[in-house]
Amino acid sequence: MRYGNILTNKKATALCAWFIFELCSAAMCIISICKGWCMGVCLMAAVFACGAAVLTFHPSVPIRVQAVALMLMSYINVFVCSMMEESIYHSVAVFVEIAVVLSAYRDTKLLFWYIMLVLSGVMHHIAAMTDINLSNGAEITKFVVRISMMIMALVVLYIFIEGLNTYEKMLIQSVQDAQKAEHSKSDFLANMSHEIRTPMNAIVGMCELVLRDDDLSDNVRSNCCCIRAAVESLLAIINDILDFSKIDSGRFELVPDEFNIASTINAAISMAETRRGSKNIEFIVNVDPNIPRGIIGDEARIRQVIVNLMTNAVKYTEKGSITLTVSQTRQEYGINLFVSVADTGIGITEEHLDKLYTSFYRVDTKKNRSIEGTGLGLAISKKLIDQMGGFISVKSEYGVGSDFRFVIPLKVRDREPFIAVNEPQNVCAAAFLDTEGHGRRTARNIEKMEDMLHVEIMTCDTAEKLKAAAERRSITHLFVSREKYMENQKLIGEFAETSNVYVVQERAGAVTLPSNIHCIYKPFYSISAASVFNNENIVQSRNMQIKFTAPDAKILIVDDNALNLKVAAGLMKPYRMQLFTAESGAKAIEMLRTEKFDLVFMDHMMPDMDGVEATKIIRSQSGEYFRELPIIALTANAVNGAREMFIGSGMNDFLAKPIEVAALDKTLRNYLPKRYIKTAEQQKDAPEPKNEVFV
Ligand code: ADP
Numbered sequence: 001m002r003y004g005n006i007l008t009n010k011k012a013t014a015l016c017a018w019f020i021f022e023l024c025s026a027a028m029c030i031i032s033i034c035k036g037w038c039m040g041v042c043l044m045a046a047v048f049a050c051g052a053a054v055l056t057f058h059p060s061v062p063i064r065v066q067a068v069a070l071m072l073m074s075y076i077n078v079f080v081c082s083m084m085e086e087s088i089y090h091s092v093a094v095f096v097e098i099a100v101v102l103s104a105y106r107d108t109k110l111l112f113w114y115i116m117l118v119l120s121g122v123m124h125h126i127a128a129m130t131d132i133n134l135s136n137g138a139e140i141t142k143f144v145v146r147i148s149m150m151i152m153a154l155v156v157l158y159i160f161i162e163g164l165n166t167y168e169k170m171l172i173q174s175v176q177d178a179q180k181a182e183h184s185k186s187d188f189l190a191n192m193s194h195e196i197r198t199p200m201n202a203i204v205g206m207c208e209l210v211l212r213d214d215d216l217s218d219n220v221r222s223n224c225c226c227i228r229a230a231v232e233s234l235l236a237i238i239n240d241i242l243d244f245s246k247i248d249s250g251r252f253e254l255v256p257d258e259f260n261i262a263s264t265i266n267a268a269i270s271m272a273e274t275r276r277g278s279k280n281i282e283f284i285v286n287v288d289p290n291i292p293r294g295i296i297g298d299e300a301r302i303r304q305v306i307v308n309l310m311t312n313a314v315k316y317t318e319k320g321s322i323t324l325t326v327s328q329t330r331q332e333y334g335i336n337l338f339v340s341v342a343d344t345g346i347g348i349t350e351e352h353l354d355k356l357y358t359s360f361y362r363v364d365t366k367k368n369r370s371i372e373g374t375g376l377g378l379a380i381s382k383k384l385i386d387q388m389g390g391f392i393s394v395k396s397e398y399g400v401g402s403d404f405r406f407v408i409p410l411k412v413r414d415r416e417p418f419i420a421v422n423e424p425q426n427v428c429a430a431a432f433l434d435t436e437g438h439g440r441r442t443a444r445n446i447e448k449m450e451d452m453l454h455v456e457i458m459t460c461d462t463a464e465k466l467k468a469a470a471e472r473r474s475i476t477h478l479f480v481s482r483e484k485y486m487e488n489q490k491l492i493g494e495f496a497e498t499s500n501v502y503v504v505q506e507r508a509g510a511v512t513l514p515s516n517i518h519c520i521y522k523p524f525y526s527i528s529a530a531s532v533f534n535n536e537n538i539v540q541s542r543n544m545q546i547k548f549t550a551p552d553a554k555i556l557i558v559d560d561n562a563l564n565l566k567v568a569a570g571l572m573k574p575y576r577m578q579l580f581t582a583e584s585g586a587k588a589i590e591m592l593r594t595e596k597f598d599l600v601f602m603d604h605m606m607p608d609m610d611g612v613e614a615t616k617i618i619r620s621q622s623g624e625y626f627r628e629l630p631i632i633a634l635t636a637n638a639v640n641g642a643r644e645m646f647i648g649s650g651m652n653d654f655l656a657k658p659i660e661v662a663a664l665d666k667t668l669r670n671y672l673p674k675r676y677i678k679t680a681e682q683q684k685d686a687p688e689p690k691n692e693v694f695v
Helices: 002-007 010-034 039-057 063-085 089-103 108-128 137-211 218-248 261-276 299-315 377-387 437-453 463-472 482-487 489-498 526-533 562-575 585-594 611-620 624-628 642-648 661-671
Strands: 257-259 280-287 292-297 319-331 334-343 391-397 401-417 428-432 456-460 477-481 500-505 517-521 554-558 578-582 599-603 631-635 653-656
Touching: 010 039, 010 063, 039 063, 063 089, 063 108, 089 108, 089 137, 108 137, 137 218, 137 562, 218 377, 257 261, 261 280, 261 299, 261 319, 261 526, 280 437, 280 526, 292 299, 292 334, 299 319, 299 334, 299 377, 299 401, 377 391, 377 401, 428 437, 428 463, 437 456, 437 526, 456 463, 463 489, 477 482, 477 489, 482 489, 482 500, 489 500, 489 517, 554 562, 554 585, 562 578, 562 661, 578 585, 585 599, 585 611, 599 611, 611 624, 611 631, 642 653, 653 661
Parallel strands: 280 319, 428 456, 428 477, 477 500, 500 517, 554 578, 554 599, 599 631, 631 653
Antiparallel strands: 257 292, 292 401, 319 334, 334 401, 391 401
C-alpha cells in the first residue's frame, strides 16, 4: 500500500529510536564513571548499547521486537539510574522522552505497556520513598505534581497516537475505496470495449474479405470502402476514450522496443491518405535519411501522435498542402527525433492556442460542427509526448495554417541510416515532369532526394530534354508525372523496354498502366524512392500483400462467436494453412488432445470457460507439446496491461480485435515454425491447396 508507507516509515523511526537510545546509553556510561557508581551499571549500559545495535541492524529482527527490546532496556537504564541517585525526579523527564521516542513507532499497545511499566516503577518508588520527606507538605505536593504531569504527558501521547492511527486507517480506507472505484471504471471500460469491438471485428473483417474479391463492381467496392472507413473512425474514437481513461488513471505504460521509423511514416501517411478522400490537398514528406535504422521507443504511441497530427491537418484543411517533416539531432544518449506537421488550413486564433491540449476542448464548435472529433486527440498526444520525456508545441496563424511539432529523446541501437541506396553508383535516374506549375513541388522534392540518397537524378521537363539525357547516359529508372505520361505515352512505352519506368500519380483518378510500367502513388518521398532503387516491393494498395504461405501448418481458432470465427478464418485463408475452428474452450482442449496443432488463436471472453482458463488447463497437461504450443489471445479488450495479463496466464502473445492484417501477418511470422513458411518463390510450382476450414 503506497500511501500507507508514506505515513508509516517504520524503518526510519526504528533508526531514530536506536540513535536516541545509544546517546542515552553513552550518557549513562559517562555519568556512572563521573559519579563513581558501581562499574556494573556502566557495563550494563554498554551491553545494552551493543544489543540495541545488533537488534536494529539485524535484517531478520522484526521492528516490533526491536521496539519492545529498546523499551525494556531504556526502562531498566532509567530505573537503575533512579536507584543509584535514590531519586525519581531526574528520571521523570527521561521517562517522558523515552515515551516520545517509542511513540514514533505509532504502536499504541507498546506505549500502553510502557506506561504500565513506568507506573509500576513509580509505585515501587512510593513504597521505598527514600528521597521524600513525608512530613514536608511542599515536597509531597511537588512529588505529586511531577508524577501527575508525567502520567498526563504519557496519556496525551497515547491519545495522540491513537488518533493518528485512526486517521491513517481512514486515509488508507479512502484510498482503497478510490482504487476500487477506479477498478470498476476500468472494468466498465474493458467490458464496453469488448462489447463494441466484437461486432466491429465482424464488420471490418467482412469488409476486408469482400474487398479481396477481384470481381467486385466499382459501386460495391466503393460502398464497402465507405463502411470500412466509418468503422475505422468509430474505432479511433473508442481507442481515444480508452487511452484517455488509461492515461488519466495513471495506469498507462509505454512499451519501448527497437523500431525503424520508415514503417511509422508509411503507416501515418497511409492513414492520412484514407482521411483525405477527395480533398484537393497535396502531401509533402521531408525525411532525414540519416535517422538511425534502429531506434528505441514505443513505436505504436509515436505513430499514434503522428497520425493524430496528420488527420487533424487533413480535417482542418480544405486545399493546399500538408507537409510532414521528420528529422533528428544527435545527442549523447541517442537522438532527439523532431516531427512537424504543417498545413495550409483554417489555422487557430491566439486565444485558443493555450487551451488546445485541454481534454474535450474543440475550437469554434459551431463553425466546425461538420468536422467530426472528440477534442481528445491533442490532449492524449501531449500526455504521450510528456511521458516520453519530450514536448509538443504549435505555431498557427488564423486563416493561413498551423504547424504542430514535437521532439522526443530516443536511445539508438543501430546507427546505420534508415534509408540508404544499396548500390548508388549503379543508379542513373531521370524525372520527367513539369518543373514549374503543377509539378514544381515534386521536382523540388526530387532534387532534394538526389542529395539525400547520393544518387544521380536528372530532371527533364520536355520530351527533347529526356531524349537528350538518355543519349548521354543510360537511364536505369525513369519517374514520370501522370500528365507527362498522358502526353507522351508512346515515348514512355519505348523507355519501358530498357529502363524501370514509374508513373507518379494521385490515388484518386489514377490511370491504368500497361504491365511493364509501374505505378507509384503520391506522396513520392525518399523512403519510396530508396525502395525503388533497392528493387524492394512497395506496397501500393491498402490491402496488404501476403508474401508467404504455410500449407503444412495446422491452426486452431477458438471463438464462441460463429461470425468472428468466419472472419478470422477468412483473413487467414490466403496463407493456405490448414484451419480448424472450435466454438468453446472445452472443445478446443478436446481437439488438442487428439490432434497436433502448430498455433492456437484463443478468444479471451467466452461463456463457461474463457480463453485464460482454457489456456491454463492446456498448459497443465503433461508433455512438451502442451507446454510449448504457441497460444495467441484474440481479444477485444485492448486495455492497458492486457499483454502482461495474457503472458502471465500462459499465453504467448495477443492479437487485438478487429484483427489487422499486418498484425496477423507479423504474429504468423513470429510463431509459425520456420520450416513451414514458404515464400512466393518456393510456392510457384506447388499445387493449389483446397483451402478448407475444418470445424
Ligand atoms: P478533435 O478530435 O476535435 O480534432 P483534437 O484534440 O485533436 O480534437 O483537437 C482539438 C482542437 O484543436 C480541434 O477541435 C480543432 O479546433 C483544433 N485543431 C487541431 N488541429 C488543428 C489544425 N491542424 N488546424 C486547425 N485547428 C486544429
